[in-house]
Amino acid sequence: MTTHSTEPVRVYARLDSPLSRWLWLVKWLLALPHYLILALLWITFVVLTVVAFVAILVTGRYPRVLFDFNVGVLRWAWRVHYYTYAALGTDRYPPFTLADVPDYPARLDIDYPERLSRGLVLVKWLLAIPHYLVVGLFVGGGLWYLWDGPDDRGWAAGGLVGLLVFIAAVVLLFTGNYPKPIFDFVLGMDRWVVRVGAYVGLMTDRYPPFRLDLGGEEPGLGAPDSPTAPPSDTGGARGWTTGRVVSVVVGALVAFAAVALLVGGAVALWADRNERDADGYLTTSATLATDTYALRTEPMRFPGGVADRVGDGLGDVRVSVTPVEPDRSVFLGIASARDAARYLAGTEHAVVRDVTGDRVRTELVDDGGRPAPPESVDIWVDRASGSGTQTIHTTVSTGDWVLVVVDQDQVPGVSVRADVGATVPALPWVATTALVSGAVLLALAALPIGIAARRASRGGP
Template sequence: MRPIRIVSLVAGILLVVVGVGLGTAGTTVLVTSAANGDEDGFLTTPTFDLQTSAYAITAEELELVASPADWAPARELELRLTVTPDTGPVFVGLAPRDDVARYLDGVAHDEVQRLDLPDAAFTARAVDRTPAPPAEQDFWAASVEGSGRQTLDWTAEPGRWAVVVMNPDATPGLAVTARAGVQSSLLVPLGAGALAAGLMLLAAGVALIVGALARQGTGARQGTGVGQTGTEAPLGAAGPATPTCSPVAVVGRLDRPSRGLWLVKWLLLVPHAIVLVALWITFVVLTLVAGVAILFTGRYPPSLFDVNVGILRWSWRVSFYGYAALGTDRYPPFTLEPADYPADLTIVHPERLSRGLVLVKWWLLALPHYLVLAVLTGGGGSWVVAEAGDGTGWRLALGGGVLGILVLVAAVALLFTARYPTGLFDLVVGINRWAFRVIAYAALMTDEYPPFRLDLGGGEPTPPTAPQAPTGGPTHAPVPTGQPV
């Protein structure tokens, strides 16, 4: 890649990551405001039952940091505490923490440490004296008193504060239900602003990534086997694709993995994981754009198709190197293009796609495959590699489902025999091949329904018109780059 494209790719990845973070934060704020707000716009906690045989219940962990900016959110923050006594009147007050500590010094009271549904955790204070009635104190910043539900509202100020709930006559024994809420006039604008900024950064990042990775011109695409129409044979194919061949070709060739490198591949794969997070966000965005284009034109834009195929190819190489196959110790290249590597993926670019299938194939038609793949690949998992006497240990994540178990068996076989069982490798590659075919179908890259089969073997099965590999050739030799099968 040219330096300018490398710079664009790095900048795009950074913008995508920041954009997703801002968008997620903004969406969380807006959804939380809409879902948990009361009639006055306060975000409220659930209702908690609090009771004590002591004189008071306190919460002393309220601390607000001072800010010199007049527009700081803390200055726009309003707190609301709603307390309902089981019987009789109740006093609710908020005051500086030091004043509350002096007032209750030596007085039996329970301090709320945390609120866990349905109970609250308390720290009991030793009894030594009887307090004076709370209403007689002059240090309260805000207070309410009376029978029935009492609501204390307070505009936040910097400092260290404490909330006190007592009987007005300072007698022991208290049972109440309480709920806290917070409101800020800046909350919704901040959420909307973060969401808008996140979407703009995401769009800019995706545009930079596409600009950096998209190949220019049909000639470049022909040299990769990607971007071909369904009626043309990709470069290197022995003949035109037959109707019985899948447009998605996933190739994996066993490449002498070592005994123990798989123990540290999780660390070696960190750079790829960071890049792939941004690339898969780009993949989703481009798929949405392509879906709209297919819906109105029946065509998948070739430039977007090339980038998405490259992302799948990159993902397959990393998966093949990593814990989805452990098929090689050759480090995956940082490129979307075909390369001299034991794993490869190509997809024939369709000349036309069904407009109507765009609306149903990614969720309804692909549902049977999702159910099967949930069993084959699982939702993730881990196995204990080393465990200490206290039950703690280092866990190595190898995935879940049948695939995870097979890869774990292969890893143990490599560790003790330095050999990867051939039949096991074929099964592992077959499950991965099934998964990538379903991804390509759900991502609108083909209308051909994925077959319910593994297609065992490292290389894809060749069409009837393709020449056979010479006798004595490698067991898992891949088909020529770009061959649709």
């Protein structure tokens, strides 16, 4: 094998033999405890990476104690992935630890960088874009674009690693042997993914090589337990006991919630200051269309206590519809769900099932004739009709309510631009509460993280 210069991120693996023919069928179940813990550890990894980002930007150094923790998360994840469906290279159950386990068949080392570039930390995510394309090919996560129909599209997961590991698993099931060429290729792809992850995680300034280093040995270093392999620089996880790990995870979860509140509060404050129209309404719009005689919404249900709270928060509600064809006339009304159902019974109409951005999904719910002229029935809480924009105002009250749009010319085909707005008088209060709560939680989150990190940096129990 060609010898390359030592990389700061080193991934080792040893293919165990023999391997169980059938155990891979249930490893997803056996690994569930690890998946649950890793879900929490990855949240913590993200939070600590943000802290490290600030530290690198200010000092040019990645705090060593946080570096050791995050290397431990990567190491833990690599062992679990190696045991499960990123390789299926061992039947030995992964240990629950951030520390290096020298005799485990999957190991990961990352050299601690004494100095890191302050400027590079701002653009690593951008510089790694070419690698994202390669990683997408290897592990999937939205690589292939599928067409489910003329209007529905979806992203498919999966990747080359999963495909080859599945092939190896089938061969193992029938022959009892793991194909070595597949193992070498899979490990090369896994190694590439880990190197990119460490670079984007700010743990090294060395740009990941565009090189597929095959097999379980690092080029020029041998296997993880060979004499030429250097000892792990972070093998002891430097004082990260179980209690300190739990403390940091709790702090990270609190910090995650705090950031969500701060972002939500900032968005709400921005909307309150910048997104209101001249009349003080916050408005959303969508185009509604059907080939039938009428459109209606699904019932909007407001129980007594909920209606009071929602109504106080939303304030005045305004609904407007504008015909897409200027020469058409429409009727817009709001009625109870029971009255609207009785009015539209036996009428060919459509119900609006879902609105996502400008995409609207409607469903034909009845096949019949024309509805009666809407002005001829006395069921409307508020109504408007004619050409041009038609607007009604209402407030949230107890009951089930439905909006109905009918073509006044009694011909099939209703197409309107709908605008729904509310004054939302509670928005400034909500924004302020979210921002203050987020700031307080962020300060509280720093306490367990800081205490645990300080004790871990000193080492010992």
